Amino acid sequence: MAQLIIVRHGQSVWNLENRFTGMTDVDLTPLGREEAKQAGILLKPYNFEIAFTSVLRRAIETLNIILRECDKIRIPVFGSPALNERHYGDLQGLNKKQTELKYGEQQFLLWRRSYDVAPPHGESLKDTRNRVVPYYQKEIESKLKAGKNILISAHGNSLRALMMYMENISPEEIPNITLATGVPRVYEFDQDMKVLKVFNL
Numbered sequence: 013m014a015q016l017i018i019v020r021h022g023q024s025v026w027n028l029e030n031r032f033t034g035m036t037d038v039d040l041t042p043l044g045r046e047e048a049k050q051a052g053i054l055l056k057p058y059n060f061e062i063a064f065t066s067v068l069r070r071a072i073e074t075l076n077i078i079l080r081e082c083d084k085i086r087i088p089v090f091g092s093p094a095l096n097e098r099h100y101g102d103l104q105g106l107n108k109k110q111t112e113l114k115y116g117e118q119q120f121l122l123w124r125r126s127y128d129v130a131p132p133h134g135e136s137l138k139d140t141r142n143r144v145v146p147y148y149q150k151e152i153e154s155k156l157k158a159g160k161n162i163l164i165s166a167h168g169n170s171l172r173a174l175m176m177y178m179e180n181i182s183p184e185e186i187p188n189i190t191l192a193t194g195v196p197r198v199y200e201f202d203q204d205m206k207v208l209k210v211f212n213l
């Protein structure tokens with residue numbers, strides 16, 4: 013019975029400044045590095061053998077801190093832009109509170125949490141799902157089926173897209189679901205890749 017663990021990177025500089033980040037390649041904050049370390053401590057008893065990450069530094073750094081903490085720096089690591097955060101388009105860099113005040117709560121929530129409304133020049137969650145899930149099916153699911161335990165370090169929205177697929181979450185439900193930074197979420201599958209158990213550490 014294979015295990016998949018997903019973890020959203022620790023707090024980033026723009027999480028702290030409350031700015032839309034998307035594909036902007038910002039660093040972790042000191043708290044973000046501490047969150048990654050705590051995730052590593054929680055993950056020590058877990059026997060993952062392969063890791064995947066986006067190619068954004070906040071996810072890579074989070075993964076590296078976890079691997080060091082778990083004494084697993086030699087396991088194979090695969091990086092892909094398919095796991096990158098949703099592109100937030102023209103919103104990237106803007107302060108979230110100011111954006112909400114300028115455009116109103118309804119428009120703000122449509123851009124931020126709806127399934128299929130994309131911000132100008134950006135991706136909707138559906139667009140993100142359309143790149144994350146095929147990558148997952150091709151590169152990750154096959155390894156899980158072969159019995160490998162896997163860790164993925166990625167982002168709030170790229171992982172929400174993946175959660176929709178794995179947990180059968182509908183477009184109507186997904187606006188209410190978020191993932192905290194640095195909190196590992198564990199999936200256990202049966203042979204047919206049906207989720208048997210899912211829990212946060």
Ligand SMILES: O=C(O)[C@@H](CO)OP(=O)(O)O
Binds near residue numbers: 032034035097100168
């Ligand atoms: O700014 C972002 O890229 C994401 C994740 O931090 O934000 P949100 O929670 O608004 O989707």
